[in-house]
Amino acid sequence: MTTQLAGHLLVDCLIAQGVTHAFGVPGESYLAVLDGLHARQGQIEFITCRQEGGAAFMAEAHGKLTGRPGVCMVTRGPGATNASIGVHTAFQDSTPMVLLVGDVASDCRDREAFQEVDYASFFGPSTKGFAKRVERIDDADRIPEYVARAFATAVNGRPGPVVLVLPEDMLTQMTGAQPLPRVEAVQAWSDPGSVRTLREMLLQSQRPFVIAGGGGWTPQSAQALQRFAENWKLPVGNAFRFQDTFDNHHPQYAGDVGIGLNPKLAARIKASDLIIAIGPRLGEMTTGNYTLLEAPRPRQKLVHIHSSAEELNRVYQADLAINATMNAAARSLEVLTAPAELPWEAWTASANNDYLANLQTQEGQKLPGDIDMAAIVGLLQKHLPQDAVLTNGAGNFASWVHRFFKHHGLVKGNKTQLAPTVGAMGYGVPAGIAANIVSGRTAFTIAGDGDFLMNGQELATAVQHGAKSIIVLLNNGMYGTIRMHQEKTYPQHVSGSRLNNPDFAALARAYGYAGVRITRTAEFEAELLAALARKEGTVIEVTLDPEVITTRGTLSSITQAALTQSLQKS
Known part of the structure; x- marks a missing residue:
């Protein structure tokens, strides 16, 4: 032997x-x-x-x-x-x-x-x-x-x-032991009786809404989900940081259900009479701190489909719980026959219209500084390949791509979003490098200054292994999310959230990446095109006005609102 x-x-x-x-x-x-x-x-x-x-x-x-x-x-x-x-x-x-x-x-x-x-x-x-x-x-x-x-x-x-x-x-x-054969995932199929019950619940509904996300999705299951949604003319939202589960370009897409949620989408979910959650755990971020769906018993009827029996009825008591993997669940749903006429077609169209309107900045809204982040994301949409992998860590900086970037995603055959639902800082840089190493596809990362310094050392890993990623680094000199919450809760009491940063462009060059800095929106497109063309990776440092704290408002407006509220209470 x-x-x-x-x-x-x-x-x-x-x-x-x-x-x-x-x-x-x-x-x-x-x-x-x-x-x-x-x-x-x-x-x-x-x-x-x-x-x-x-x-x-x-x-x-x-x-x-x-x-x-x-x-x-x-x-x-x-x-x-x-x-x-x-x-x-x-x-x-x-x-x-x-x-x-x-x-x-x-x-x-x-x-x-x-x-x-x-x-x-x-x-x-x-x-x-x-x-x-x-x-x-x-x-x-x-x-x-x-x-x-x-x-x-x-x-x-x-x-x-x-x-x-x-x-x-x-x-x-x-x-002398020998390896065992490759293990494949076992498919847990939906109970036919439960699927029939789901159909009956749909037929009794006036305002249904689908939330899709979680782990275990494949291109085949995403395509089956799309066919189910099309058959029944259902509005579909993607769970927090699973924005590539359902095609964002589809006329039935309603938006991402996560942090910085479109207020009209939040109101729609609350007004729904039937939530069909396919895959997500329905955690704190997807449920708006358990307010969009109240725990443990939502006001809406709830169908929860999940691959783990232990997850079902753990937080939310569902009206119908189905233990099924995503491939099996979506394929069970796509064959459900729908009636010729459905009462919620206008509801679905309105949900998509709200999503499209949310892609536009408010009329007359001009955030401070010479950087227009919505315009920059528009250039990403224009120039990144359709199969590019977008990664990010945790921080307010991620909200720009979450709100304004449209994923084709899994329905076109590729997963295109890698982002931590756990909210871990420092994820985006190594995730982008890994994505390029594993798939060879264009890897784009958006990072904040604090987020980048959590794992920026992995640029050395990328250079050593011939990997390339493009990193847009938003530098506002602070831990922006923490500062935002400080101003909400303890206005004008800044503590621990300021950052004294290095020269990020020079740091990138020291690792072997190209490093550039821009201060105006007009400079971005040329630098993005150069980054896509060059062989090595690139860090594009964007100096962002500290006032630009969210996609919807400024730091000063948050502070003023908190001070006004405090005075009213006193």
Whole structure:
């Protein structure tokens, strides 16, 4: 029987699962795995990152983009804790991911050895944990079993992250075990009786509304969703940061249901008599802090379709709960026969009209400064390829693309939005780099100054691995979202939100990217076209007036409103 190092077997098991890229920071606790990667060059590529948080975000972005678990490799203790932000993002965003952690040797365990951590306690799983499964492999012969189970757990039900802990001495054992075959997600089909009930609820409705999003969507399921919506002439909104689930150019699209929600869309959801939620968890951001749909029992009738039985009726008591994966659910719905006439056609047309009107700035509205962000997003829409991947981290800066950019998305065959529903800063830069590495498509990132400095070091990773992304960095000299909330709650009491920033264009050039700075809208188009044309990545720093705090108003207006409210209360 041929034997090999356990670390080499682990790499073979990843290849058997279809893994082409692993993102990580090397560590001495998993040298045998790194040696296995060296021996299998050309089959799997290790992307050497500069910080484990960036590596974990890249793996999470890979999972979002492909639907297969993104793989992250880190060393014990600090490496694993740094990577935890990506694991938490994968959990809340329902993204398949596998984190491999090199660990202390077995004979050192439970002695608080160097960098030792109890990973089961740290990552979960529990009712409030943020990994679906945490397991330690002590027997090299069982590596295939554990890896196959990790991938099955990551892709089945509600997709999410799995953590595998790899003792250093286990990885150097010799083993004759062989990889198990590739695991595929199991489709959970809708109960036919429930689908008939859904049809009856539609026939009794006057103002239905569909909210689509969450993990597990494919081009095929998005296309089936579109056919269902067209058959029944339903208005469709996409859940928070899943704006590519339904084509934004479609005449039945109603807008994104998330932060900075169009007030008319918020009123429409509240006025609806039937909400059909297909895929989203219906978390805080999608439900407007649980006000658009009141918890635990919404005023609207609620049909909730989700891939995890545990998620159904956990927060919201639905009138009809259907446990189904997105492929199965959408295909069950697309064959439902609709009557020739439906009473809500005008309702649907009005929803789309409200969305289109929201793409325009208010008449007479001129935000301070020489940068018109709505116009800049319009240039992105004009020049970025239709299949470009747009990424962002967390901050008010993201609201510009969320409001004004229109995704064709999955219905055209490609996922085009990578954004953290968990609200993690620093996601956009590594996600964009990973998207370009994995897909070869144009990767565009919008970042804030505070957000960029969370993981800007990964530009070095991009340059090392021949990746290219285009980053528009909005520099307003502060943590803008926090400042906005400060002015709402403690007006004129600025604390901790100011930033003293570096020369971002020079910093980009130091990493090997092109770096430019613009101060006027008229300068942007030429720089975007140059960025698209050049071989290396580009950072376009945009100096933004600090007053331009949201797509709808200024910092001063927020402060004044808060002061007026305070005076009225006193």
